[in-house]
Amino acid sequence: MKTPEIIGALGALAHEHRLAIYRLxxxxxxxxxxxxxxxxxxxxxxxxxxxxxxxLLRAGLVRQARASRQxxxxxxxxVMNGLVGYLTDKCCSAGDGACDTGCKPAAxxxxxxxxxxx
Amino acid sequence: MKTPEIIGALGALAHEHRLAIYRLxxxxxxxxxxxxxxxxxxxxxxxxxxxxxxxLLRAGLVRQARASRQxxxxxxxxVMNGLVGYLTDKCCSAGDGACDTGCKPAAxxxxxxxxxxx
DNA sequence: ACGATATTACGAGAAAGATCGTAAGGTCAA
DNA sequence: TTGACCTTACGATCTTTCTCGTAATATCGT
Numbered sequence: 212m213k214t215p216e217i218i219g220a221l222g223a224l225a226h227e228h229r230l231a232i233y234r235l236x237x238x239x240x241x242x243x244x245x246x247x248x249x250x251x252x253x254x255x256x257x258x259x260x261x262x263x264x265x266x267l268l269r270a271g272l273v274r275q276a277r278a279s280r281q282x283x284x285x286x287x288x289x290v291m292n293g294l295v296g297y298l299t300d301k302c303c304s305a306g307d308g309a310c311d312t313g314c315k316p317a318a319x320x321x322x323x324x325x326x327x328x329x
Numbered sequence: 330m331k332t333p334e335i336i337g338a339l340g341a342l343a344h345e346h347r348l349a350i351y352r353l354x355x356x357x358x359x360x361x362x363x364x365x366x367x368x369x370x371x372x373x374x375x376x377x378x379x380x381x382x383x384x385l386l387r388a389g390l391v392r393q394a395r396a397s398r399q400x401x402x403x404x405x406x407x408v409m410n411g412l413v414g415y416l417t418d419k420c421c422s423a424g425d426g427a428c429d430t431g432c433k434p435a436a437x438x439x440x441x442x443x444x445x446x447x
Numbered sequence: 448a449c450g451a452t453a454t455t456a457c458g459a460g461a462a463a464g465a466t467c468g469t470a471a472g473g474t475c476a477a
Numbered sequence: 478t479t480g481a482c483c484t485t486a487c488g489a490t491c492t493t494t495c496t497c498g499t500a501a502t503a504t505c506g507t
Binding site for chain 4 (some may be wrong): 344346373374376377381397398399411431
């Protein structure tokens with residue numbers, strides 16, 4: 212995942228409504244939710260909703276599928292994983308105690324040098 | 330970590346220059362880097378640099394310290410951890426196979442139930 | 448105190464983002 | 478085909494963000 216994509220995903224999430232939409236979809240899972248339902252839940256008029264949904268779509272954070280006359284949106288976890296990977300990637304490259312605050316997931320997820328456990 | 334803070338952190342990172350600055354500081358570690366050096370590295374005039382540094386500071390992503398006439402900035406990992414935690418938190422709440430794409434770091438980071446190692 | 452260095456504060460202009468109303472594109476039921 | 482429904486597309490307006498130049502603040506060496 213390259214920097215522009217990361218920035219895109221970050222920017223897409225960096226908004227009250229879009230974050231709410233995304234979390235809604237993440238909780239809902241692969242089944243997804245129709246645009247109308249999303250709009251109701253987050254309290255957005257249709258045109259504003261589309262605007263934000265498009266932003267999430269452009270960032271690759273959600274997928275779109277048609278079900279008769281409704282459009283179903285669902286979260287795409289892979290981009291989020293890429294994002295988290297990127298964010299924690301260089302996290303522990305500074306040295307020893309740099310990440311004692313707890314960013315261990317990075318070490319586990321990205322640099323399986325020492326304990327090549329999985 | 331509450332939603333507004335999350336949005337703040339996400340928004341702070343969702344910019345080419347700020348992301349570059351942040352990564353620079355993450356790589357550098359607790360030692361940090363003087364503002365001037367950062368500006369040189371990312372190619373920003375002083376006033377623009379301050380603008381972005383302030384944004385990162387407001388978001389809690391970096392810390393500021395004075396060293397004689399230089400201001401040293403360093404990454405604050407805790408906010409990033411909170412961010413990653415939040416992002417992956419509900420990730421697996423949808424059901425079983427929802428997160429098979431790999432959002433396991435969340436499980437590792439947030440529920441140290443099984444291997445309470447470290 | 449003075450000049451030099453390092454950095455931030457302020458203000459203006461340009462660019463991007465958000466919100467909404469209304470119109471248009473598909474899809475369904477009859 | 479017609480009318481109703483769900484959703485997106487377009488355009489206008491408003492707000493926020495970004496960038497830069499210049500001025501101000503703080504620290505250092507002499």
